[in-house]
Amino acid sequence: MRLAELSERSGVSTATIKYYLREGLLPPGHRISATQSAYDDDHLRRLRLVRALIQVGRMPVTTAREVLAAVEDESRDQHMRLGAAVEALPYGPEPDAADPATTAARHTATELLERLDWHFSGTVADASPAFRMLVSAIAALKRLDYACDTAHLLPYARQAAQLAVFDLDLVEEFETPTERVEAAVAFTVLYEPVLLSLRRLAEAEESNRRFGQGR
């Protein structure tokens, strides 16, 4: 397809597509004349992923490029590519190493992963930004003196494990390793606001059930 059709099918303006091409977020099209290129379904799919990262994930272009480089790295197997791409996503603030709450939080997080038998994450815990984000979040709870020991966190972790099963089931509907890695990254980013908004709606519902009037 030509640029105009790629734009129409993706809903992304030709100016924006040209910008992504210049920035290397989208691989170049197949040259068909001195001034025209053709694009295929791989371009369309990649364009969707770029939009997910930048528009929904609110990621700077440089971060998106890093994520895409990991997605594309065919020297690694699909699991390692997925891991590298998800690690390149933006995370919150790093844990404050000087704060005693961080030490306590790291202890709780490590114990939690052991209880869950999450060995893979366990072996790379310190290098994993998701682990450091968890430590940061637990430290905030502890610093504010809200209960958050392993027993409090386990049900959340078990729900997260269930969510990961749904996510990976969706991913396995795709065929090639590249499509799967792309879909996994897109779902990670796109389902975060789905999950947070559903949790807030569910809380309103549950609060009404417990504390509301006339029920």
Added chain:
Amino acid sequence: MRLAELSERSGVSTATIKYYLREGLLPPGHRISATQSAYDDDHLRRLRLVRALIQVGRMPVTTAREVLAAVEDESRDQHMRLGAAVEALPYGPEPDAADPATTAARHTATELLERLDWHFSGTVADASPAFRMLVSAIAALKRLDYACDTAHLLPYARQAAQLAVFDLDLVEEFETPTERVEAAVAFTVLYEPVLLSLRRLAEAEESNRRFGQGR
């Protein structure tokens, strides 16, 4: 307790506490002399909530003030105060009304709430920022042509309902309506990064289980 003790027990500097007092985020202490005030456990708890909103929730002071005004509004029952406080939290971008994906997404979201029998949310759907956030998130998935009909969303919603039960169980450990509303708002904000980091860790784990080598 004096300001110095409030600072020590909360881990918040006296300068920051004075700033929160000036901005009305913290109610004034009880005057004990021309230059000194005394603070109680309510101040300590409120200070924790302010920290959760501003530091972890990365909320501007004006938004935090709005959330706190809803928490404090004793003319309403605890369910309405909780709802108003959670509604005052920051949400993502509003759905783009001109986009056909938004119309389709609103249809899917409404159908989902009906399937879940979430009547409370249903009746206030259009006024609810969490509902609009859900519509926005579903529209992004649809625009990118990723599957997200009611059947795909239901398992996420059921997990969210389970999470709301855990959240409200924690809230019910507190005694007074004000303490409960404060805790509910704090947990909403503080458990979001816990949940997102656990989901990313669980995805790495599940990906290793399905696609990793040597397992």
